[in-house]
Amino acid sequence: MIRIYNGKVLTLENGMKFLDGEVWVEDSRIAYAGEKVSGQYLSGLQWERSIDARGGLIMPGFKNAHTHSAMTFLRSHADDLPLLQWLNKQVFPWEAKLTPEDIYHLSKLAVMEYLTSGITANFDMYLTPDTIAQASRDCGFRTVLCGAMNDFSQSVEQMEEWYQRYNQPGSLISFQLGFHAEYTTSRENLRCVAALSSKYKAPVYTHSSEGQPEVLSCRERTGMTPTAYLDSLDLFQHGGGCFHCVHMETEDLEILKKRGVFVITNPASNLKLASGIAPVRQMMDMGIPLAIGTDGPASNNCLDMFREMFLVTGLSKYRENDASVTDADEVLKMATLGGAAAMGLADCDTLSEGKQADLILIDVNQPNMRPFHNLTKNLVYSGSKQNVRLAMVAGNILYEDGEFFIGEEPERIYTKAEEITERIFGS
Amino acid sequence: MIRIYNGKVLTLENGMKFLDGEVWVEDSRIAYAGEKVSGQYLSGLQWERSIDARGGLIMPGFKNAHTHSAMTFLRSHADDLPLLQWLNKQVFPWEAKLTPEDIYHLSKLAVMEYLTSGITANFDMYLTPDTIAQASRDCGFRTVLCGAMNDFSQSVEQMEEWYQRYNQPGSLISFQLGFHAEYTTSRENLRCVAALSSKYKAPVYTHSSEGQPEVLSCRERTGMTPTAYLDSLDLFQHGGGCFHCVHMETEDLEILKKRGVFVITNPASNLKLASGIAPVRQMMDMGIPLAIGTDGPASNNCLDMFREMFLVTGLSKYRENDASVTDADEVLKMATLGGAAAMGLADCDTLSEGKQADLILIDVNQPNMRPFHNLTKNLVYSGSKQNVRLAMVAGNILYEDGEFFIGEEPERIYTKAEEITERIFGS
Incomplete structure (x- = not known):
C-alpha cells in the first residue's frame, strides 16, 4: 500500500470539506481517505511507500473533458486566425499528413x-483511437476515447467496433460515441450515429455552437440551431455532451437540460479563436451539468486546468457583469466531479474507499497558496501547474516533483515530437 | 562573472530575434549577451558560476507594472464582490489594521x-513605501514605489520626501509620483500633485476608469471623464501612467496619446471584479504605450505574468471578434519593454552590455514548450510559472530550480503571513 499522510484531504464526497488526514492506496484503488489515523491502528501495516504531504492538499485529479491531444504538433504553428479559416487552412491540411504512429507519440507529449x-x-477526440489508446496505456494514463466521426473519416461501423472493444471493465481506456460536428457530418451519417446510440443506450458527444458563423450556417441549411437540429435527429436520446456551446438560445439550453446533456466548456480556446464566452451562469442556473475541457493545443495552446478554471469564473463574472457569480467551489466541482460524470468515469470521481486512485497532491508550500484563508479559492483563483507535486492514476504515481514515470524518457518524447513536426512542416 | 551558456538568447534589442548563445554577468550588469562564444575567447576568463541553460531561453525578466504587493493578506479572503463594495467592505477596513511591519512581511511573500x-x-502602490522598499532591498528585488496619495493617507509633503529619498542612482528602489484615484483624492490635493509633477518634471501615475460606476460618478461630479478631468488639472504634463483604463472614450485615449501616458492593463483583475475588458487593440492602434500589471493579490488573486499575457491577447481577440489581433510578439513586448518604459527602468529593459542584469531563464524541456515552432508563442500562449528555472535581479540569482535566495527562509515568510492574517481576522 502507498500512504500519503500529513495532508489536507478533499474527498469531494460531501462538498468542500477539507480534513486533516491521509489517503491509502492499494493496487489501483483507494483503501482509505479521511482523517488522520492514530498510531495504534497503523501498527502491522506494511507500506510500499509512505509520502509526507507536508500539509499539501490530496484531492481527486482534474478531468479534462474535451481535448485533441495529438494536436500538440500544431502548438504555436496555427495561431491568430478565425475558427473556420484556422480549421480549413491550418488544421485539416496538416492533419492529413499525420500517421497513426505520429498520433501515438504526439499524444504522449x-x-x-x-x-x-x-x-x-x-x-x-481524434483521428486514430487505437494509437491514442496505446499511448495512454503505455503511460499508465486514463483516457476516454470519443468518436470523431464525420463524412471524411471514421465510419459508424468503426465506431461500433471501438465501442465494443474499448469498454472493458478494469481498463484505463473507455470509449464514447461521438461525431466531429453537424457541419462536417451528413444528416444520413447523423441518423446512423443516433441508431447506434439507440442500440447501446449510449450517450453521444459532439462539438456544437462554437462560433456564430456555424450557428448561422446550420440555421440556413436546416432551419434550426445546431442543438435543435441534433435533437430532432434523436442524437441526445441517451444524453451525452456538447463541446463549447458558446452561442446558445434559451431554447437550446432547455433541450440540453431535458435530455441531461452535459456542456463541456472550453474558455481559453473560445477566447483565442475569438469564438465568444459561453453563458455558463445561465447553464448552471438551469441545472445543466457542466464540465471543463482545455480543447486541443492548436487552439488553446496549453493543456492547463488551472488556467481554464480561472477563466470559467472570471469570464462568467465579466459576462454577467457581476463579480459575485460562479464562485470557486462551483468551478472546482466542474473540473473534477463534473468532468468525471460527463466522461462516464463514475469510478474515478471522489476519493472514496474502493474507487480508482486517480488523485493529485497540491503543494501548498508555495507563495501563491498562502495564506490559508480558503483552499478552494487558492486553487481556483491563484493555483498553477507549479503547485502539482504528484499525480497518480489507478494507483500508479506518474508524475512527482517534476519527474515523469510513464515508461519512456521525456527527452525521447520531445525528440519524437520535433522529428514529426520537422517531417510534416519541413525545415 | 556568471556565465549562462547553451541557451536561446532573446536580448529584445532588435525585436523577436532568438540567438543560439550565452549571457555573461559581471556584478550587477550584463557583460555580454549574444551568440555563442567560441572556446578560444573563453580561455583565461574566470567564472564564479557557469550555468548550462540546456537549450532554455535567456531573456529580460517580466516587469509587473501595477500591483499592491502586501495585499497578499487578503488573498482568497475578499472575493466575489463588485469593485466598490469590495473596496469599501473587504479592503479598506482590513487594511486599516495593517502595521508597517506587516507590510514588510506581506510584501516579501x-x-x-x-x-x-x-x-x-x-x-x-501601497500604504507604507518605507517598509515595502526595505522588504525588496532585503530580498535583493527591484521595486519602483508608486505614490498612493489620497485624502486619507500619504501627503504631498511625504511624497516629495520619498521622491527625493528613493531616486538615488544605483539603487534597487526608485519612486514615482502617484495618487490612488480621482474618486479618493480632492481637487485641491490633485492640484498639489500636479504642482509636484511640475516642480520635478516628473510623471504621475494613478488608477483610472477601472469600473463603469467610477466613470459615471466622475462625470456627475466634474462633467468630465476621469481622464479628461485629470488632464484638465495638468496631471499628465510630464506623462505618467493610468492603471486599468477599462472604460475609455476615444477622446480619453487621444489625451493619453497626446500626453505620452502609459496604459497599464490588468486583465485578470478586471475579469474577476467584473470591471470589463480594456480596449487594448484600439490603444495599440493609436500608438499609446502599454504595459501589463497583475494588480494586487486581493483582486487577481495570483501574481502571474503568464496568466496576464494570455489574457491580454485572448481578451483582445474576443473583444474585437477577430482571432488575428494582438499577437504574442506584441504582448511579450508589453510585459517586458513596455513595463520597463512605464516604470522608468531604462537601465533594465534589454539584455545589452552595461545594462542591469535583470533576467530569467525559461526551461524549454517541459511538455508545454514543445515543439519549437515559435518560442514567443510558446511563452505567451502556453507558458507557465513552471517554466521559470531561474530569476536574476541586478546580477544576483534570487530564484533557481524552485529554491529562493532572498535572505530569509520561505517557511519563515509563510509563518509571518499566517500570523498576521490570524491577528487581523481572528481564528
Whole structure:
C-alpha cells in the first residue's frame, strides 16, 4: 500500500470539506481517505511507500473533458486566425499528413502536460483511437476515447467496433460515441450515429455552437440551431455532451437540460479563436451539468486546468457583469466531479474507499497558496501547474516533483515530437 | 562573472530575434549577451558560476507594472464582490489594521511569487513605501514605489520626501509620483500633485476608469471623464501612467496619446471584479504605450505574468471578434519593454552590455514548450510559472530550480503571513 499522510484531504464526497488526514492506496484503488489515523491502528501495516504531504492538499485529479491531444504538433504553428479559416487552412491540411504512429507519440507529449497540471484523465477526440489508446496505456494514463466521426473519416461501423472493444471493465481506456460536428457530418451519417446510440443506450458527444458563423450556417441549411437540429435527429436520446456551446438560445439550453446533456466548456480556446464566452451562469442556473475541457493545443495552446478554471469564473463574472457569480467551489466541482460524470468515469470521481486512485497532491508550500484563508479559492483563483507535486492514476504515481514515470524518457518524447513536426512542416 | 551558456538568447534589442548563445554577468550588469562564444575567447576568463541553460531561453525578466504587493493578506479572503463594495467592505477596513511591519512581511511573500513567475521588478502602490522598499532591498528585488496619495493617507509633503529619498542612482528602489484615484483624492490635493509633477518634471501615475460606476460618478461630479478631468488639472504634463483604463472614450485615449501616458492593463483583475475588458487593440492602434500589471493579490488573486499575457491577447481577440489581433510578439513586448518604459527602468529593459542584469531563464524541456515552432508563442500562449528555472535581479540569482535566495527562509515568510492574517481576522 502507498500512504500519503500529513495532508489536507478533499474527498469531494460531501462538498468542500477539507480534513486533516491521509489517503491509502492499494493496487489501483483507494483503501482509505479521511482523517488522520492514530498510531495504534497503523501498527502491522506494511507500506510500499509512505509520502509526507507536508500539509499539501490530496484531492481527486482534474478531468479534462474535451481535448485533441495529438494536436500538440500544431502548438504555436496555427495561431491568430478565425475558427473556420484556422480549421480549413491550418488544421485539416496538416492533419492529413499525420500517421497513426505520429498520433501515438504526439499524444504522449500531451499526457505529460496533463500530468503537470494535475489532470488524471482526458476525453480525447481524434483521428486514430487505437494509437491514442496505446499511448495512454503505455503511460499508465486514463483516457476516454470519443468518436470523431464525420463524412471524411471514421465510419459508424468503426465506431461500433471501438465501442465494443474499448469498454472493458478494469481498463484505463473507455470509449464514447461521438461525431466531429453537424457541419462536417451528413444528416444520413447523423441518423446512423443516433441508431447506434439507440442500440447501446449510449450517450453521444459532439462539438456544437462554437462560433456564430456555424450557428448561422446550420440555421440556413436546416432551419434550426445546431442543438435543435441534433435533437430532432434523436442524437441526445441517451444524453451525452456538447463541446463549447458558446452561442446558445434559451431554447437550446432547455433541450440540453431535458435530455441531461452535459456542456463541456472550453474558455481559453473560445477566447483565442475569438469564438465568444459561453453563458455558463445561465447553464448552471438551469441545472445543466457542466464540465471543463482545455480543447486541443492548436487552439488553446496549453493543456492547463488551472488556467481554464480561472477563466470559467472570471469570464462568467465579466459576462454577467457581476463579480459575485460562479464562485470557486462551483468551478472546482466542474473540473473534477463534473468532468468525471460527463466522461462516464463514475469510478474515478471522489476519493472514496474502493474507487480508482486517480488523485493529485497540491503543494501548498508555495507563495501563491498562502495564506490559508480558503483552499478552494487558492486553487481556483491563484493555483498553477507549479503547485502539482504528484499525480497518480489507478494507483500508479506518474508524475512527482517534476519527474515523469510513464515508461519512456521525456527527452525521447520531445525528440519524437520535433522529428514529426520537422517531417510534416519541413525545415 | 556568471556565465549562462547553451541557451536561446532573446536580448529584445532588435525585436523577436532568438540567438543560439550565452549571457555573461559581471556584478550587477550584463557583460555580454549574444551568440555563442567560441572556446578560444573563453580561455583565461574566470567564472564564479557557469550555468548550462540546456537549450532554455535567456531573456529580460517580466516587469509587473501595477500591483499592491502586501495585499497578499487578503488573498482568497475578499472575493466575489463588485469593485466598490469590495473596496469599501473587504479592503479598506482590513487594511486599516495593517502595521508597517506587516507590510514588510506581506510584501516579501509577493516578491517570492513574482520570482516564481519570472517577474524581476514591480511597480508597487501601497500604504507604507518605507517598509515595502526595505522588504525588496532585503530580498535583493527591484521595486519602483508608486505614490498612493489620497485624502486619507500619504501627503504631498511625504511624497516629495520619498521622491527625493528613493531616486538615488544605483539603487534597487526608485519612486514615482502617484495618487490612488480621482474618486479618493480632492481637487485641491490633485492640484498639489500636479504642482509636484511640475516642480520635478516628473510623471504621475494613478488608477483610472477601472469600473463603469467610477466613470459615471466622475462625470456627475466634474462633467468630465476621469481622464479628461485629470488632464484638465495638468496631471499628465510630464506623462505618467493610468492603471486599468477599462472604460475609455476615444477622446480619453487621444489625451493619453497626446500626453505620452502609459496604459497599464490588468486583465485578470478586471475579469474577476467584473470591471470589463480594456480596449487594448484600439490603444495599440493609436500608438499609446502599454504595459501589463497583475494588480494586487486581493483582486487577481495570483501574481502571474503568464496568466496576464494570455489574457491580454485572448481578451483582445474576443473583444474585437477577430482571432488575428494582438499577437504574442506584441504582448511579450508589453510585459517586458513596455513595463520597463512605464516604470522608468531604462537601465533594465534589454539584455545589452552595461545594462542591469535583470533576467530569467525559461526551461524549454517541459511538455508545454514543445515543439519549437515559435518560442514567443510558446511563452505567451502556453507558458507557465513552471517554466521559470531561474530569476536574476541586478546580477544576483534570487530564484533557481524552485529554491529562493532572498535572505530569509520561505517557511519563515509563510509563518509571518499566517500570523498576521490570524491577528487581523481572528481564528
